[in-house]
Amino acid sequence: MIKSKITMAIVAALALGYGTAYAQSAPSDGSQQGSDQQPAPDVKNAKKLQAVTVTGSLIPQSQIETATPIITITADEMKAKGFTTVAEALQQSSFATGSVQGMQDTNSFTTGAETLSMFGLPVGFVKYLIDGRPMGNFPGLYNGSDTFNSLSGIPMDMVDHIDILPGGQSSLYGSDAIAGVINIVLKKHIDAPTIDVRYGWYKDGGGANRRISFADSFSAGKFNSLVGLQFDSTQPIWTKDRSFTKGYFQQGTSPGIPLRDTLVYVPFSYDSTISGMYLSDPNHCQNISQFWGGTTSEHNRPGHGLYCGSPDTPGAGTLTLDSKSASLYTHNTFDVNDDLQLYGDLLYNYSEKKWENGPNTTWWGTAGPSAGSSGGYFWDPTLGGGSLVDLQHSFAPEEVGGYQHIMNKQYENAYMLTLGARGTFGQSNWDYDLGFTHSDDHLRELDFQRVAAGVEGYYSSHVLGPQQGTYSGYPVFTPNYAAMWNPISQADFKSFTGYSNSFAKTWDNLLRGQLTNASLFHLPGGDAGIAMVVEGGNEGWSSTPDPRLLEDVTIDYGNGNTVTTPYFWGTSATPGAGHRSRAAATVELKLPVFSQLTADLSGRYDNYKVGNQNVGAGTYNLGLEYRPFESLLLRGRYGTAFKVPTLSDEFQLPSGYYNTVTDYLNCGRLNFTGPTLVNCPQNVSPTQYNGETYGNPALQPIKAKVWSYGVVWAPIENMSMSVDYLHWSINNEVAQLSADTLSRTEYLCDIGTIDPSTQTCKNAFDLITRGTAGKIINGVQLLGPITHIVTTKLNVANEQVNAITAHFSYGHDIGSLGRLVLGMSYSDMLKHEYQDYVIDPPVDLLRHPNYSTDFKSKGNASLTWLKGEWSATVLANRFGRSPNYAAYASDGYTAKGAAKLPGWIRWNGSVTYNPIKSLGLSLQVTNLFNKMPPVDHTYPGTTSLPYNTDNYNVYGRAMYLEANYKFGQGS
Incomplete structure (x- = not known):
C-alpha cells in the first residue's frame, strides 16, 4: 500500500x-x-x-x-x-x-x-x-x-x-x-x-x-x-540569419563599424603623417568590392583613417x-x-x-610566422623613411568558395x-x-586549416617579397602593398588550405x-x-x-631568413x-x-x-x-x-611552449615588491622561459x-x-598551475611566508628550474634566471x-x-x-x-x-x-x-x-x-x-x- x-x-x-x-x-x-x-x-x-x-x-x-x-x-x-x-x-x-x-x-x-x-x-x-x-x-x-x-x-x-x-x-x-x-x-x-x-x-x-x-x-x-x-x-x-548576429553591434559603447577585413596598418613611422594610421587603397576598395556579396567598401575609423571592410563579415559563422x-x-x-x-x-x-567559425579563424596576417617574435610587425625602410607595418586579410566567401563548403566536421x-x-x-x-x-x-574530427608553408609562401611571393634581414629585432620587408587589395582565386585558396584528420x-x-x-x-x-x-x-x-598538428616546419622567407612554426597556421x-x-x-x-x-x-x-x-x-x-x-x-x-x-x-602527453614570467623571487631580493615591482630591472624580470605541461598520474x-x-x-x-x-x-x-602562481609561490617560500618544508613549497621548487649563474646587483646575490617551468595539474x-x-x-x-x-x-x-x-x-x-x-x-x-x-x-x-x-x-x-x-x-x-x-x-x-x-x-x-x-x-x-x-x- x-x-x-x-x-x-x-x-x-x-x-x-x-x-x-x-x-x-x-x-x-x-x-x-x-x-x-x-x-x-x-x-x-x-x-x-x-x-x-x-x-x-x-x-x-x-x-x-x-x-x-x-x-x-x-x-x-x-x-x-x-x-x-x-x-x-x-x-x-x-x-x-x-x-x-x-x-x-x-x-x-x-x-x-x-x-x-x-x-x-x-x-x-x-x-x-x-x-x-x-x-x-x-x-x-x-x-x-x-x-x-x-x-x-x-x-x-x-x-x-x-x-x-x-x-x-x-x-x-x-x-x-x-x-x-x-x-x-x-x-x-x-x-x-x-x-x-x-x-x-x-x-x-x-x-x-x-x-x-x-x-x-x-x-x-x-x-x-x-x-x-x-x-x-x-x-x-x-549568424547571418539573426539580426542580433549578422552585423556589428549598433547599441554598444562605440559605433558598430566593420572590422578591418583588408588592412595595412602603420603603428609607427618616421613620417608623422602616416604614423598610427592605416594605408588606404588608392582604388578605394574597387578591386574587392564584390566581396561579401558586393558589400565591401571603404570605411573610416576615427584617428586611424581608411580601410576596406564589409558589414556582413560576421554572418559567415553558425549558431547551431x-x-x-x-x-x-x-x-x-x-x-x-x-x-x-x-x-x-x-x-x-x-x-x-x-x-563554421567564419573569418575569425580564416585569415592571414603578419601576426603569424612571418613576423617571428616581433609581435606581429615588420620593418619597411622604404615607407615614410622607415615604418613598422602590420598586414591582415580576412578571406571573403568569394575567395573561399562559400563558407558552407569549408565547415569543420x-x-x-x-x-x-x-x-x-x-x-x-x-x-x-x-x-x-x-x-x-x-x-x-x-x-x-576534420578541422579546416591553413597550411603554414602554403599560406606564408603565397603572401611571401605575392605581397611581402623576400625578407631583407632584420632591424632592431623586426624582420625587414618591402612589400607590394597594392597586392593586398587584389582578390585571391579559389584555386589559390585551396592550394594553401585543407583539413586535419584527428581521432x-x-x-x-x-x-x-x-x-x-x-x-x-x-x-x-x-x-x-x-x-x-x-x-x-x-x-x-x-x-x-x-x-601534422604535432609537426613543425621551417619556412624560408629568402636570403637565409627562416622561421620554425607549427605545420598548420596558428594551430597545434x-x-x-x-x-x-x-x-x-x-x-x-x-x-x-x-x-x-x-x-x-x-x-x-x-x-x-x-x-x-x-x-x-x-x-x-x-x-x-x-x-x-x-x-x-x-x-x-x-x-x-x-x-x-x-x-x-x-x-595527456607533454607539450612545450615559450613565454615570459615575472621573477618575484629575484625582484624581491632587490626589494621590488607589490607596487614597486614594475621598477624591477628589465635584465632581471620579466624573463623568458621554456614551459612544459603534461598529465599527472600521481x-x-x-x-x-x-x-x-x-x-x-x-x-x-x-x-x-x-x-x-x-x-x-x-x-x-x-x-593547472600558472607560471605566475608558481613564481609567486617560490618567492613566498623563499622569504618564509609559506613554510619551505610544506608540499606547496616543494611543488614550486621542483617545478621551476633556474640557470646556474646568478647576477650580483647592488651587492645582492640573485639566483640564476628562470629557464624552465612545468605547469602540470595538481x-x-x-x-x-x-x-x-x-x-x-x-x-x-x-x-x-x-x-x-x-x-x-x-x-x-x-x-x-x-x-x-x-x-x-x-x-x-x-x-x-x-x-x-x-x-x-x-x-x-x-x-x-x-x-x-x-x-x-x-x-x-x-x-x-x-x-x-x-x-x-x-x-x-x-x-x-x-x-x-x-x-x-x-x-x-x-x-x-x-x-x-x-x-x-x-x-x-x-x-x-x-x-x-x-x-x-x-x-x-x-x-x-x-x-x-x-x-x-x-x-x-x-x-x-x-x-x-x-x-x-x-x-
Missing part, C-alpha cells in the same frame, strides 16, 4: 504525465516488464509489488520520497513543455545554473557535444547513468582539458523519464557524483507498434529539423523485446549545428523461470555534425551494451543482479553484482532492507591528433592515451527505526589502479526521514563524495563533504511542495557552494472543463567560493564576474490543461540575473556601466489532440514570444555576438508539428 498523503499527491501528478515531482519511482527492469512476466501468486511476490526501486537508493521501498530530493521529468512532460532533446530539457531545468560551452562556441574544443553545470559546479562533477549504469565519456576534452559526458547522443523518443538527484551521491554511485546524479531511464515496453514523425522550423530562418522514430515491443514465449529506431536531421542557423544522427535501441529479456531472468540492452548512436560512433541475469534465490527475500556493461565512443576514443568495461533484501529483519517502523554491490572494470581514453594539439582499472564495494541499509523515523546508511570504497599506483576513496552517507504526521516529511542527509581525476588529467581524488536538509509537505490531496538547502565543501580539486583548489531548491505541484479538477496541473521549480545560489591555490584568497564567484558568469537563480512554472482528447501546456522559464560585459571585463560592479543584466523569461507552449485512440497530433512552440536575450549596451561596436553565448541564445521562436501513430489501437 501507499503510506502517506505526500506519496498520493506525487503519484496523482505523475499519473497525468505532467509536472515535476520530488520523487519518482525508477522501477527495476523486472518491475517495468510486469506485463511480460508470469507472476507467481505467492506472498513474496505480492509483497514486492508494493515496493519500487527509487533512484537514490538500491533498496526497493514503498515510500518514493526519501532523504534525498529527487526531481523527475517524464517523456510526455518534456514534449509538452516544448523540449526537443534530452540535453535541452536538462539544460533548461532550474538546477542547471552554470554557464557551459555549447554549439554557439564554434572555436571551442567540444562544439559538437552538449552538457550542463549543476549549481555552477564543473561539468564533470555530475554522474550520468542510463538505466542506472554509468554512461561512457565523450572522447573530446571540455575546454581542451577534461573528459566529460555528452548528452547529444540520447534518442529523445526512446526515453521514459529522467531522474535528477542534486547533491553528492558517491556512497551509492561512486566517482563524479559530487554535484548530483542524472539517471536517464529508457523505455522497456510499449503497448503497440508506434511511429512518430516531427518537423520543426524557426520563425527567423535556419534550423529546420526533421525527426522520425519507430518502436515496437513483441514477445515469443519467454522472450520479450523492444526495438526502437530514431533518425534526426537538422540544418544550421547561420548542421547535424544528422541515427540511433538504435533494443531491450530484451528471457524468463528462464520464475526466479531467473536474462537481459540484454543495446544503445547505439551515429552522428555527423558540422559547424565531426563523426561519432558510440554504443553501450549490457548483458546480465537477475532473479531471486528460491523462496527467500534475497534478490540478485549480475550484469556486464561495455561502452565505446569513437570520434573523428579520439573512450571505452569502459564494468562487471557489477548486487544482492538485495528488502525484508532483512523487522523494526518497529517496518522491514529493514540491505543492498550490497561489488563491481570491477577498466576504462581508457586516447587522443590521436593528425600527425596535445596527444594523450591511458587506461586504468577499478574496483568498488557498496553497502546500503534502510532502517525504519519507528513509524515516523527512517534512517538510510550507505558506504562505499573505490579503488583505482593507475600504472603501479593504487588510489582509493571511501565515502559514506547518513540520511534521515522524519514524518511527524502523514502529510509532512522532514529530511536531511550528511556524507562525502569524490571524483577521481579524469584520464586526460592523468595521461593526482589524488577530489573530495567533498556534502549535506542537505529540507521539508516536503502535502497539505491537501494532489498538492505537494518541497524546499531543500544543499551544501558542498570541495577540496583537493585538480587545477590537487590544489578548493570550492564551497550553498544553494536552495524549491518545487511545487498541484492538480485540480475543474468539472466538465477538465483538469489543471500546476508545477513550479526554483533554484538559487546563495554562496559560491573558489580558491585556486593555497596562497590565493577564496574568490566569491557571485561577486567576481570575470571568474564566473553563472546565473544566480533559475526558475520555471508550467500549467497543463487536460480534457478528453485534448491537452495543452504553457511553460515560463526564467533565467536569473547575470553580469554584463563591463562587469565581466572589470571583474566587478564598480566600473562605468558594470551591472547585472535583468532576468530573461522565455515561454514555451504545446497543444495535443487525439482525434482517435491511435493518433496524436501536436503543435509545440519554444520561445513563444520570440524573446531575445537582454540587450547589453556595454559591449563595444566591434563585436558581432553581443551576448554571453554560454548563457543565452538568439535562436528565437521555433515551431514543431508532430504526429504519433500507434498501430492496432483502433479508434
Whole structure:
C-alpha cells in the first residue's frame, strides 16, 4: 500500500504525465516488464509489488520520497513543455545554473557535444547513468582539458523519464557524483507498434529539423523485446540569419563599424603623417568590392583613417549545428523461470555534425610566422623613411568558395551494451543482479586549416617579397602593398588550405553484482532492507591528433631568413592515451527505526589502479526521514563524495611552449615588491622561459563533504511542495598551475611566508628550474634566471557552494472543463567560493564576474490543461540575473556601466489532440514570444555576438508539428 498523503499527491501528478515531482519511482527492469512476466501468486511476490526501486537508493521501498530530493521529468512532460532533446530539457531545468560551452562556441574544443553545470559546479562533477549504469565519456576534452559526458547522443523518443538527484551521491554511485546524479531511464515496453514523425522550423530562418522514430515491443514465449529506431536531421542557423548576429553591434559603447577585413596598418613611422594610421587603397576598395556579396567598401575609423571592410563579415559563422544522427535501441529479456531472468540492452548512436567559425579563424596576417617574435610587425625602410607595418586579410566567401563548403566536421560512433541475469534465490527475500556493461565512443574530427608553408609562401611571393634581414629585432620587408587589395582565386585558396584528420576514443568495461533484501529483519517502523554491490572494470581514453598538428616546419622567407612554426597556421594539439582499472564495494541499509523515523546508511570504497599506483576513496552517507504526521516529511542527509581525476588529467602527453614570467623571487631580493615591482630591472624580470605541461598520474581524488536538509509537505490531496538547502565543501580539486602562481609561490617560500618544508613549497621548487649563474646587483646575490617551468595539474583548489531548491505541484479538477496541473521549480545560489591555490584568497564567484558568469537563480512554472482528447501546456522559464560585459571585463560592479543584466523569461507552449485512440497530433512552440536575450549596451561596436553565448541564445521562436501513430489501437 501507499503510506502517506505526500506519496498520493506525487503519484496523482505523475499519473497525468505532467509536472515535476520530488520523487519518482525508477522501477527495476523486472518491475517495468510486469506485463511480460508470469507472476507467481505467492506472498513474496505480492509483497514486492508494493515496493519500487527509487533512484537514490538500491533498496526497493514503498515510500518514493526519501532523504534525498529527487526531481523527475517524464517523456510526455518534456514534449509538452516544448523540449526537443534530452540535453535541452536538462539544460533548461532550474538546477542547471552554470554557464557551459555549447554549439554557439564554434572555436571551442567540444562544439559538437552538449552538457550542463549543476549549481555552477564543473561539468564533470555530475554522474550520468542510463538505466542506472554509468554512461561512457565523450572522447573530446571540455575546454581542451577534461573528459566529460555528452548528452547529444540520447534518442529523445526512446526515453521514459529522467531522474535528477542534486547533491553528492558517491556512497551509492561512486566517482563524479559530487554535484548530483542524472539517471536517464529508457523505455522497456510499449503497448503497440508506434511511429512518430516531427518537423520543426524557426520563425527567423535556419534550423529546420526533421525527426522520425519507430518502436515496437513483441514477445515469443519467454522472450520479450523492444526495438526502437530514431533518425534526426537538422540544418544550421547561420549568424547571418539573426539580426542580433549578422552585423556589428549598433547599441554598444562605440559605433558598430566593420572590422578591418583588408588592412595595412602603420603603428609607427618616421613620417608623422602616416604614423598610427592605416594605408588606404588608392582604388578605394574597387578591386574587392564584390566581396561579401558586393558589400565591401571603404570605411573610416576615427584617428586611424581608411580601410576596406564589409558589414556582413560576421554572418559567415553558425549558431547551431548542421547535424544528422541515427540511433538504435533494443531491450530484451528471457524468463528462464520464475526466479531467473536474462537481459540484454543495446544503445547505439551515429552522428555527423558540422559547424563554421567564419573569418575569425580564416585569415592571414603578419601576426603569424612571418613576423617571428616581433609581435606581429615588420620593418619597411622604404615607407615614410622607415615604418613598422602590420598586414591582415580576412578571406571573403568569394575567395573561399562559400563558407558552407569549408565547415569543420565531426563523426561519432558510440554504443553501450549490457548483458546480465537477475532473479531471486528460491523462496527467500534475497534478490540478485549480475550484469556486464561495455561502452565505446569513437570520434573523428576534420578541422579546416591553413597550411603554414602554403599560406606564408603565397603572401611571401605575392605581397611581402623576400625578407631583407632584420632591424632592431623586426624582420625587414618591402612589400607590394597594392597586392593586398587584389582578390585571391579559389584555386589559390585551396592550394594553401585543407583539413586535419584527428581521432579520439573512450571505452569502459564494468562487471557489477548486487544482492538485495528488502525484508532483512523487522523494526518497529517496518522491514529493514540491505543492498550490497561489488563491481570491477577498466576504462581508457586516447587522443590521436593528425600527425601534422604535432609537426613543425621551417619556412624560408629568402636570403637565409627562416622561421620554425607549427605545420598548420596558428594551430597545434596535445596527444594523450591511458587506461586504468577499478574496483568498488557498496553497502546500503534502510532502517525504519519507528513509524515516523527512517534512517538510510550507505558506504562505499573505490579503488583505482593507475600504472603501479593504487588510489582509493571511501565515502559514506547518513540520511534521515522524519514524518511527524502523514502529510509532512522532514529530511536531511550528511556524507562525502569524490571524483577521481579524469584520464586526460592523468595521461595527456607533454607539450612545450615559450613565454615570459615575472621573477618575484629575484625582484624581491632587490626589494621590488607589490607596487614597486614594475621598477624591477628589465635584465632581471620579466624573463623568458621554456614551459612544459603534461598529465599527472600521481593526482589524488577530489573530495567533498556534502549535506542537505529540507521539508516536503502535502497539505491537501494532489498538492505537494518541497524546499531543500544543499551544501558542498570541495577540496583537493585538480587545477593547472600558472607560471605566475608558481613564481609567486617560490618567492613566498623563499622569504618564509609559506613554510619551505610544506608540499606547496616543494611543488614550486621542483617545478621551476633556474640557470646556474646568478647576477650580483647592488651587492645582492640573485639566483640564476628562470629557464624552465612545468605547469602540470595538481590537487590544489578548493570550492564551497550553498544553494536552495524549491518545487511545487498541484492538480485540480475543474468539472466538465477538465483538469489543471500546476508545477513550479526554483533554484538559487546563495554562496559560491573558489580558491585556486593555497596562497590565493577564496574568490566569491557571485561577486567576481570575470571568474564566473553563472546565473544566480533559475526558475520555471508550467500549467497543463487536460480534457478528453485534448491537452495543452504553457511553460515560463526564467533565467536569473547575470553580469554584463563591463562587469565581466572589470571583474566587478564598480566600473562605468558594470551591472547585472535583468532576468530573461522565455515561454514555451504545446497543444495535443487525439482525434482517435491511435493518433496524436501536436503543435509545440519554444520561445513563444520570440524573446531575445537582454540587450547589453556595454559591449563595444566591434563585436558581432553581443551576448554571453554560454548563457543565452538568439535562436528565437521555433515551431514543431508532430504526429504519433500507434498501430492496432483502433479508434
